[in-house]
Amino acid sequence: MKVIKIDKNIWAGGIDSLRSGYRLFGPVMQGDAHEYKELTSDETPDMAYTNTRLSPKSVVFPQSEPMFTYSLDENNPEHHILKDAPKDYSPRAVIGMRPCDAKALSLVRMNFDTEEYRDPFWMNSYDATTFVGLACDSPCETCFCTSAGCGPYHEEGFDVLLSDCGDAYEAKALTEKGEKLLAAAGWTAEGDASVFEPKKAEAEAKIVCKVESSNLRGKNSLDLYDAPFWKELSFACINCGTCTYACPTCWCFDIQDENKGTEGVRMRNWDSCMTSLFTLHGSGHNPRDQKHQRFRQRFMHKLKYFVDKYDKGLMCVGCGRCVQQCPANIDIRTICNKMNGYEAAS
Amino acid sequence: MQNPYKAYPVRIDDIQVATADKTLRTFKFVFLNPEDEEKFSYHVGQFAELSIPGQGEIPIGIASSPSEKGFVMFTVFRTGKVTSHLHNMKVGDIMGLRGPLGNWYPIENLEGKNIVIIGAGFAFTTLRSTIKYLLEPENRKRYGRLDVIYGARNPGMILYKDELVEWEKRDDINLNLTVDGTDDPDWKYHTGFVPTITETQAPQGDDDTYAILCGPPMMLKFTKPVLDKLGYQADHIFMSLENRMKCGIGMCGRCNIGKELVCKDGPVFTLDKLNEMPEEDQ
Structure with a gap:
């Protein structure tokens, strides 16, 4: 595997070289927090951030995105027929993404890329993107990635992984796509592969928060579903949906038609299992009309249903965003431990 | 693709x-x-x-x-x-x-078997599709006895009435129509809820007899124990479910019951499978 050294004094120049071949996305300070956004021609990614408030899932899965356009004008010979919405799937690159967020996209991919169906919007964006990661040398207190099948130097889902070594980045090219990007930026100096292992060990040692999930696979789903703790755990929850909004592995969406005059667009928008409308039937019946049912759905999906369905671990990467941002202090780590330790009375 | x-x-x-x-x-x-x-x-x-x-x-x-x-x-x-x-x-x-979209009633696996179809209300649509298919001459001969129990609130709420009248005349289908109640003196079929009519009209369950159910939750809830009493095994009962859906292809995330998605893993499940899935609404 090729390792390239990028002196920080040629970093900005390399980023500039990439602009002609890629749409660039990266962390930028927005108000009081870092967010991922498409970089304007005078912006460079701010690599000094700890973590962004929202995950970069929007780079491949925008919060709102047009799926089709249509005309309602009956004089138009093609009225009421769906037309592909214009899309830009030219090469794009995310610069400075955290390993947890890249792993999250690999997990979400399992939902959108199946044997029977392939979601063209998600997949085309994903395939068009080169993911350049930035390893975490100073994790947050809420990070528990090492308990969630991930870690501060985890490489899954990346094309390039950068490690900040003071005056330079060491860049590990993990895929051909990654090598191509490094070449396009003009970064060619041979690097030192040996820095990764010790830095990885050092970073992992800083993550002291551990979550237990090893028993979840073997638990009976119905026992966990019927466990007596859901009402108590969900007591403080206000179903605000902040957790689903910030979560890099939450992918649920809604489809809505938006009309203006005789033209319209069929949109896909992020949705949340925290709202009762999410599951409300036309008849008025709602299988999850109570708060604890929605709360249980979210954690059972992440920590049990997904685990059982794919056998690829949790649908959680330990980024800690929901822990930091929940206004009611609900902590997925506590819930995971509780589920993992639960024994149904026989 | x-x-x-x-x-x-x-x-x-x-x-x-x-x-x-x-x-x-x-x-x-x-x-x-x-x-x-x-x-x-x-x-x-x-x-x-x-x-x-x-x-x-x-x-x-x-x-x-x-x-x-x-x-x-x-x-x-x-x-x-x-x-x-x-x-x-x-x-x-x-x-x-x-x-x-979704899976289907696995009738291709039921050749040579007896089938009882039980429906109520406007959930009779996919059952109408099934009966129509089974009654095609090239299909009918591949199956055993065919029973149908269909209930509606009153005679006016029965779907596909003309077809049902035609089917009733045939000798290769036992059609049991019922209404919850009616003051129509000309009503010549059953009166009573579907589970009750099932109890008296459905054949006994055995290895070669399968039930296909579609209907509102209450009808399903009370028909299940009747079929159990009649000796139907849980893997011989197919039920079609519904939930709110958007994508219909297993991606948008709202129609799940446990880890199963009604749109893609269903809508048809055996009672056996349903017994392993959580009962939402609790």
């Missing part, structure tokens, strides 16, 4: 009011591009998204049989935004059809 969200353009070819209270209408759709009809090759028990640009999409069970060519048929209850709009549309109007 084709974009699974893109609906085939169709034209409304026929609209019939389906019940006396006019809350249900039966629509026949014809594909604008004839080659789309082949792509829309379906099995009994599947559903599709009726896609009305400008309004939205609704998942509805397919009421026509795969043996009926040249159109696809749906019977739709007027209840929300899209269905209300659909009820006001005219023959000749253009809209979309997306599918077929």
Whole structure:
């Protein structure tokens, strides 16, 4: 595997070289927090951030995105027929993404890329993107990635992984796509592969928060579903949906038609299992009309249903965003431990 | 691979009011591009998204049989935004059809077996598709005894009445029609709820007898113990479920029951399988 050294004094120049071949996305300070956004021609990614408030899932899965356009004008010979919405799937690159967020996209991919169906919007964006990661040398207190099948130097889902070594980045090219990007930026100096292992060990040692999930696979789903703790755990929850909004592995969406005059667009928008409308039937019946049912759905999906369905671990990467941002202090780590330790009375 | 969200353009070819209270209408759709009809090759028990640009999409069970060519048929209850709009549309109007979606009643595995079909209310649509298919001469001979129990609130709410009258005359199907109640002196069929009629009219369960159920939750809830009493094994009972859906292809995340997605892993589940799944509503 090729390792390239990028002196920080040629970093900005390399980023500039990439602009002609890629749409660039990266962390930028927005108000009081870092967010991922498409970089304007005078912006460079701010690599000094700890973590962004929202995950970069929007780079491949925008919060709102047009799926089709249509005309309602009956004089138009093609009225009421769906037309592909214009899309830009030219090469794009995310610069400075955290390993947890890249792993999250690999997990979400399992939902959108199946044997029977392939979601063209998600997949085309994903395939068009080169993911350049930035390893975490100073994790947050809420990070528990090492308990969630991930870690501060985890490489899954990346094309390039950068490690900040003071005056330079060491860049590990993990895929051909990654090598191509490094070449396009003009970064060619041979690097030192040996820095990764010790830095990885050092970073992992800083993550002291551990979550237990090893028993979840073997638990009976119905026992966990019927466990007596859901009402108590969900007591403080206000179903605000902040957790689903910030979560890099939450992918649920809604489809809505938006009309203006005789033209319209069929949109896909992020949705949340925290709202009762999410599951409300036309008849008025709602299988999850109570708060604890929605709360249980979210954690059972992440920590049990997904685990059982794919056998690829949790649908959680330990980024800690929901822990930091929940206004009611609900902590997925506590819930995971509780589920993992639960024994149904026989 | 084709974009699974893109609906085939169709034209409304026929609209019939389906019940006396006019809350249900039966629509026949014809594909604008004839080659789309082949792509829309379906099995009994599947559903599709009726896609009305400008309004939205609704998942509805397919009421026509795969043996009926040249159109696809749906019977739709007027209840929300899209269905209300659909009820006001005219023959000749253009809209979309997306599918077929979901799994189906596995009748190809039931050759040589006896089948009892139990339905209630306007959930009879995919059962109508199944019966129609089974009664085709080339299909009927491949199956054993065929029983049908179908209930509605009153005689006016029975779907596909003309067809049922024709089927009733045949000797290769035992048709049991019932209504919850009626003051119609000419009503010559059963009166009573579906579970009660099932108890007296359905054949005994055995290794070679299978039940296919579709109906409102209460009907299902009370019919299950009756079938159990009659000796039906849980893996011999197929039930079709519904939940709110958007994508219909297992991606948007709302129709799950436990880890199963009603749109893609269902809508048809054996009772055996359902017993392993959580009961939502609790």
